[in-house]
Every structure is written in structure tokens, then in C-alpha cells.
Amino acid sequence: MTGPKVTLCSKCTSFLLSALLLCHLPALTRSQTIAPPNPLHCVTVTSTVCDQLGWNGSLPNVLDMNVQSQVDEELEPYLTLYATGCSNAMLHFICAVYYPPCYQQADIILQYPPCRQLCEYVQCTCLEAIQELGAEWPQQLECSRFALGTGDSSDCLLGGNGVYNDLLQIPLPEVTGRKYPSSIKKCGIPPPGPDPPINGSTGSIPPTTITAMPSTAAPPPSCIVSELDVYNRTSGSDRYHLGRHQYCGMQCSGRALYGDSADALHIILPVVILTVAAVGAVLSLFTIATFLIDRRRFPYPERPMVYLSIAKFMLATCFIVATIxxxxxxxxxxxxxxNGKSFAFQELPNLVDPQSTVKAGTCTALAVFIYYASMASLTWWAVLAFTWFLAAVLKWAEEAVSRFWMLYHVLAWGIPLLQLIILLSLHQFDGEALVGICYVGHFNAVSNGIGVFGVTIIYVVIATVLTILSLVAMMMIRHQLPKTDQEQRSKITRLILRLAVFSASIFLPNFILLLLHIYQLSAQEHWELVQLCSAQTSRDLQPASCRGLELAPPTAAYLFLKYLLWVGLCSSTFVWVVSKKTLYSWKRLVLDIVSGLGRRKSAASTTA
Known part of the structure; x- marks a missing residue:
């Protein structure tokens, strides 16, 4: 009996052994029999990718896979390629690899894997689409591993009129609304082949065994790496991307980036940030309370210090809530x-999925408060520098500086609000899984570069230039004072030092943060590719960008420095209020409270 050649391979311990066996398979004669590790058997196709093609599959398949759930899982990533419409035979070829058509009659089981001509045809028509997806032809689908269909050997699925053997009666699926590319004509249709021999004779499989079931439904889109596929797993999945690959999301576990150390970072980083944020909130609140105790301590040009503290307190509170x-x-x-997977939010607000509405809304609200508080603290720093410029350089009196207090509030609170509205309308808020916060530009270099980095540079430059001019003017005033007036010279010297130290406590962290932003902007796409390449498996279409890529994720030092400086800025206003006057104000408050309690106690005793 001469039967079809069954592509079987024992479980190999290495890729080298597998390749060696595949290279020797064509040399085997038709009378040779290889004892399979699992008996060949026909199965009903359960994969949604192949279940409409109309044939019964056979296992183990060409790739020596025998578990249907594993086969179905490995088929899913090819939906992305099928969705491109690159070939009129792509789906049939892939399904013939994973679920080779099976024919069973009595004790005879025949398996029809794809012929090499069919593989080469699909590779020719789809290679351009695969490269556009940033991938390369999968190793497990190398055409050299498939048998060459010839005139006297049709033990494989060979192309013919309608691309496949007329014997199997498997027509091409008519996909509505799709135009196949011109590469199909360029590559041509594989040549036809004769009927496969069955039990030593030529026969045809009954039409009732394999029924033509053309597929008309377009497959859902998916990520090129199945582990990162967010389609139907979260709201607004069409907005997710990694390394320019759509429908790919950043896993919240962080294991693809940091391995086993991800679990420690998920705890240590939030704890450290929570501690620093709590300290910043207390110190900012202390500055606000000092103002409420003695408002005369904060005349213009110092008054914006209070509103700067309010913005810092708001920022610290947001970090406290997020980390807790x-x-x-x-x-x-x-x-x-x-399904055991969670992804960092991208491009919020987007409330497509009702089940994610609460979480997406919470993330958006947190991003709104953090961004607004961060930008408001920068604008109030610029306003503070401007009021000092008016007083020191232009020599305006306190009344003249305070006359425009309404304008200061409109600018300092209004400009960040305008920025916020623009970013909300463009859906530019993302999640950062390790810390648990939402902000601008975690996955979009343009929004990060313009909405954060660009505006921060503007505020820092304005505030720094105005502060330097004010310090220079104050030093000139000190120089013009007579040397005999030591008291005035000493006062202005202390004021210059306080202003210089306070300005440095804000400028230096912001300057370092700007450098870190430059580093992030230059490395953002690389970090996304690291996540993409680290999570890919053997069944995925390997992105071409992964070849030769050094898998270097963001270092823990970068993360700690970034957030410590960002949150640590909440304590900057405390530098200004540390003085003997502040101690005196609080001391007087405590004495007033104690004396008031004493009078109440005395009055109560007298009444009794």
C-alpha cells in the first residue's frame, strides 16, 4: 500500500535535533514508517480561525502538536496577518499547518499537510504585509520543511484551480469588502496536482466528508504578540500600542521588563513615594497654616508662595491616594x-467598555489632578518670580504689586486648566503600573514632549530668568547702601540668601527632571519594544525590530530618581518659612490656645 507521507516528529530536546530530522524527511521512502509518539487521529476543528474552512483536522500536526487547546492558542496571532488580506490562500495554508485535513476510512487515516508550492505562494504574497507589521516570516513555517508536491506524489495539499486540490472540494473564502493586493498576480497560482492515492488506488473523498464552508466574517484585529493582545480585554483597545504595534498593551505585572524583581518594585517604589509624599503634604500644609496664623507674614511679592503651597499639597495628596x-x-x-492579564491604561479618557468605566474614570480623574497640580505649581512659581521682579527690578511698592492679584490668579490657575482641556480632548492620559499613577505621555512621546517637557521648559526658563534679574537688582541695592547702615545691609543680605536658596530648591529638581524627560523621550520606544520582544513566544510573528535589540528596560535608579524629585518638590515652600518669625508665630498661637483653655477652665470653676 502506498499512502501519504505523514509529517510526524518526536519531542525534540533542542531546535538543532528538530531541524536535523526535518532535513532527512524528504529522503525517506514511501514504504518507511516512523513510530509516532502519539497516534495520528482525526479531530473536529475547534479554533475560531479554522472552523469555517470545512475540513476535519488531524493531530499530531505538522509542528508535532497534539493538544487542541495549544493549537487553538497558537493560531490566534495569525488573525492579524489574515486581516491584512495579503493572500487568497493564507488562511488555508495556516490551517493546513496546524489542522492538516484528515480523511478516515475504516482503519486508514490520511493526513494532508500543505505542499511546499503552497507555502511559497503564501510567503510570496504575504511577505510584504508581514514586513509592514514589523515582523518576519516565522521559523516554524519555513517552506523547506514541507514536501514538494509532484505529478506522481500528491500526499500534501497542493494548489490547483481555486488554489487547492479539486479532490478536497475546498473553495476559497469570499471575503466581502476586501481587495487582495496585486502581489497575488505576481506570485501566481500554484500548479495543480493529481488525486492522492487511497489504499493503492485513486479515489475521491466523498463530498459529505468535507463540506465547503466559505468564511465571510473578517477576523478581529490583534497584537502581533499574543501575550500583549488587548483586543476585547479592555476599553478602547484600538488606542493601545507598543513600539508602533497596534492592539498591544503594557502588562501591569512588569515581569516582561524586570523579571522577578518586578514584585519588589511594585512594593518598594510605592512605599518610598508614599513616604516622601506624606512628608511633602505635611510641610506644604505647614506653610499654608503659617499663612493662616499670621497673614501679615506674606505680603506681596511673597503672597504667591501660599498658592504655590496649595498646588504642592494637592499634588502630594494625589500621590498619597494613588500609592495607598x-x-x-x-x-x-x-x-x-x-484571563489573568491586566494592562496599563492608554490614551484616556475612553469609556467604551462599561465594565472598565469605574477604573478608567478613576485613572482619568487622578491624571487630571496630578497634571493640573504639577502645572499650577510651575505657573505660581513663575508668578512668584514675576512679583519679585516687579518689586526688586522695577521697584514697585507692595500696593502696586498687589493691585493685579486677580490677574495673577487668572493666569496661574487658568493656563494649566487650558492645557488640561486640550489634553483631555486629545485622550493623552496613560497609566504607570509600577507606581499606580496616571499621567501624560507614558506611551506617547509627542504628548510627553509638548504637554509636559515643552511647557515645563517654558515655565522654568521664565521663572529662572526673572529670579536671576531680581537677585542681581537686590545685590545692586545692597551695594548702594552706605556701609555704615549695617542693619539694612544685613536684612537685604538675608533676603537675598533666602530667595536664592528657595529658588535653587525648585530649580535644581526641575532641571534634573527635564534631563530625565529627555532620557525618557529618547528611550520610550525602546522600552516598549523591550516589553514587546520579552513577551513574544515561539508562536508569534517575530517583530523585525526585535532582532539584535538589547533588552534594557528602564533602570530602577531612573524610576526612583524621577518620582523622588517630582514628589520631593512638594516640600520646597517649607524652605521659605523656616525662620525665627515662624517659630514666634506658632509659639504665640500655642500660648493663646493654652491661655484660652485656662480661662475657660477658670470660668467653669467659678460657675460651679
Whole structure:
């Protein structure tokens, strides 16, 4: 009996052994029999990718896979390629690899893997589309591993009129609304082949065994790496991307980037940030309370210091809320967990999925407050520098500087609000899984470069230039004072030092943060590719950008420095109020409270 050649391969311990076996398969004669590790058997196709093609599959398949759930899982990533419409035979070829058509009659089981001509045809028609996806032809689909269909050997699925053997009666699926590319004509249709021999004779498979079921439904889009595929797993999945690959999301576990150290970072980083934010909130609140105790301590040009403290307190509170939620298991920056996977939010606000509405809304609200507080603190710093410029350089009196207080508030609170509205309309808020916060530009270099980096440079330059001019003017005033007036010279010297130290406590962290932003902008796409390449498996279409890529994720030092400086700025206004006058104000408050309690106690005793 002469039967079709069955492509079987024992479980190999290495790729080298597998390749060696595949290279020797064509040399085997038709009478040779290889004892399979699992018996060949026909199965009903369960994959949604192949279940409409109309044939029964056979396992083990060409890739020596025998578990249907594993086969179905490995087929999913090819939906992305099928969705491109690159070939009129792509789906049939892929399904013939993973679910080779099976024919069973009595004790005879025949398997029809794809012929090499069919593989070469699909590779020719789809190679351009694969390269556009940033991938390369999968190793497991190398055409050299498939048998060459010839005139006297049709033990494989060979092209013919309608691309496939007329014997199998498997027509091409008519996909509505799709125009196949011109590369199909360029590559040509594989030549026809004769009927495969069955039990030593030529026969045809009954039409009732394999029924033509053309597929008319377009497959859903998906990520090129199945582990990062967010389609139907979160709201607005069409907005997700990694390394320019759509429908790919950043896993919240962080294991693809940091391995086993991700678990420690998920705890240590939020704890450190929570501690620094709590200190910043207390110190900012102390500055505000000092103002409320003695308002005369903060005349113009110093008054903007109070509103700067309010913005810093708001920022510190947001970090406290986010990190506490992260530590108790509610990561605001991540989607709901589905099938054991959760992804960092991208391009919010987007409330497409009702199940994610609460989390997406919480992440958006947190991003709004953090961004507004960060920008408002910068604008109030610029306003503070401007009021000092009016007083020191232009020599305006306190009344003249305070006359425009309404304008200061409109600019300092209004400009960040305008920025916020623009970013909200453009859906530019993302989640940061390790810390549990939401902000601008975690996955979009343009929004980060313009909405954060660009405006920060503007505010820092304006505030720094105005402060330097004010310090120079104050030093000139000190120089013009007579040397005999030591008291005035000493006062202005202390004022210059306080202003210089306070300005440096804000400028230096912001300057370092700008450098870190430059580093992030230059490395952002690389970090996304690291996540993409680290999570890919053997069944994925390997992105071409992964070849030769050094898998270097963001270092823990970068993360700690970035957030410590960002949150640490909340304590900057405390530098200004540290003085003997502040101690005196609080001392007087305590004495007033104690004396008031004493009078109440005395009055109560007298009444009794």
C-alpha cells in the first residue's frame, strides 16, 4: 500500500535535533514508517480561525502538536496577518499547518499537510504585509520543511484551480469588502496536482466528508504578540500600542521588563513615594497654616508662595491616594484583570467598555489632578518670580504689586486648566503600573514632549530668568547702601540668601527632571519594544525590530530618581518659612490656645 507521507516528529530536546530530522524527511521512502509518539487521529476543528474552512483536522500536526487547546492558542496571532488580506490562500495554508485535513476510512487515516508550492505562494504574497507589521516570516513555517508536491506524489495539499486540490472540494473564502493586493498576480497560482492515492488506488473523498464552508466574517484585529493582545480585554483597545504595534498593551505585572524583581518594585517604589509624599503634604500644609496664623507674614511679592503651597499639597495628596490604592491591591493605573492579564491604561479618557468605566474614570480623574497640580505649581512659581521682579527690578511698592492679584490668579490657575482641556480632548492620559499613577505621555512621546517637557521648559526658563534679574537688582541695592547702615545691609543680605536658596530648591529638581524627560523621550520606544520582544513566544510573528535589540528596560535608579524629585518638590515652600518669625508665630498661637483653655477652665470653676 502506498499512502501519504505523514509529517510526524518526536519531542525534540533542542531546535538543532528538530531541524536535523526535518532535513532527512524528504529522503525517506514511501514504504518507511516512523513510530509516532502519539497516534495520528482525526479531530473536529475547534479554533475560531479554522472552523469555517470545512475540513476535519488531524493531530499530531505538522509542528508535532497534539493538544487542541495549544493549537487553538497558537493560531490566534495569525488573525492579524489574515486581516491584512495579503493572500487568497493564507488562511488555508495556516490551517493546513496546524489542522492538516484528515480523511478516515475504516482503519486508514490520511493526513494532508500543505505542499511546499503552497507555502511559497503564501510567503510570496504575504511577505510584504508581514514586513509592514514589523515582523518576519516565522521559523516554524519555513517552506523547506514541507514536501514538494509532484505529478506522481500528491500526499500534501497542493494548489490547483481555486488554489487547492479539486479532490478536497475546498473553495476559497469570499471575503466581502476586501481587495487582495496585486502581489497575488505576481506570485501566481500554484500548479495543480493529481488525486492522492487511497489504499493503492485513486479515489475521491466523498463530498459529505468535507463540506465547503466559505468564511465571510473578517477576523478581529490583534497584537502581533499574543501575550500583549488587548483586543476585547479592555476599553478602547484600538488606542493601545507598543513600539508602533497596534492592539498591544503594557502588562501591569512588569515581569516582561524586570523579571522577578518586578514584585519588589511594585512594593518598594510605592512605599518610598508614599513616604516622601506624606512628608511633602505635611510641610506644604505647614506653610499654608503659617499663612493662616499670621497673614501679615506674606505680603506681596511673597503672597504667591501660599498658592504655590496649595498646588504642592494637592499634588502630594494625589500621590498619597494613588500609592495607598496600589498597596492595598487596587492599581488605579491598570485595567480590570481578564484571563489573568491586566494592562496599563492608554490614551484616556475612553469609556467604551462599561465594565472598565469605574477604573478608567478613576485613572482619568487622578491624571487630571496630578497634571493640573504639577502645572499650577510651575505657573505660581513663575508668578512668584514675576512679583519679585516687579518689586526688586522695577521697584514697585507692595500696593502696586498687589493691585493685579486677580490677574495673577487668572493666569496661574487658568493656563494649566487650558492645557488640561486640550489634553483631555486629545485622550493623552496613560497609566504607570509600577507606581499606580496616571499621567501624560507614558506611551506617547509627542504628548510627553509638548504637554509636559515643552511647557515645563517654558515655565522654568521664565521663572529662572526673572529670579536671576531680581537677585542681581537686590545685590545692586545692597551695594548702594552706605556701609555704615549695617542693619539694612544685613536684612537685604538675608533676603537675598533666602530667595536664592528657595529658588535653587525648585530649580535644581526641575532641571534634573527635564534631563530625565529627555532620557525618557529618547528611550520610550525602546522600552516598549523591550516589553514587546520579552513577551513574544515561539508562536508569534517575530517583530523585525526585535532582532539584535538589547533588552534594557528602564533602570530602577531612573524610576526612583524621577518620582523622588517630582514628589520631593512638594516640600520646597517649607524652605521659605523656616525662620525665627515662624517659630514666634506658632509659639504665640500655642500660648493663646493654652491661655484660652485656662480661662475657660477658670470660668467653669467659678460657675460651679
Amino acid at each position: 490604592a496600589k498597596l492595598v491591591g487596587f492599581n488605579i493605573a491598570c485595567t480590570l484583570e481578564r
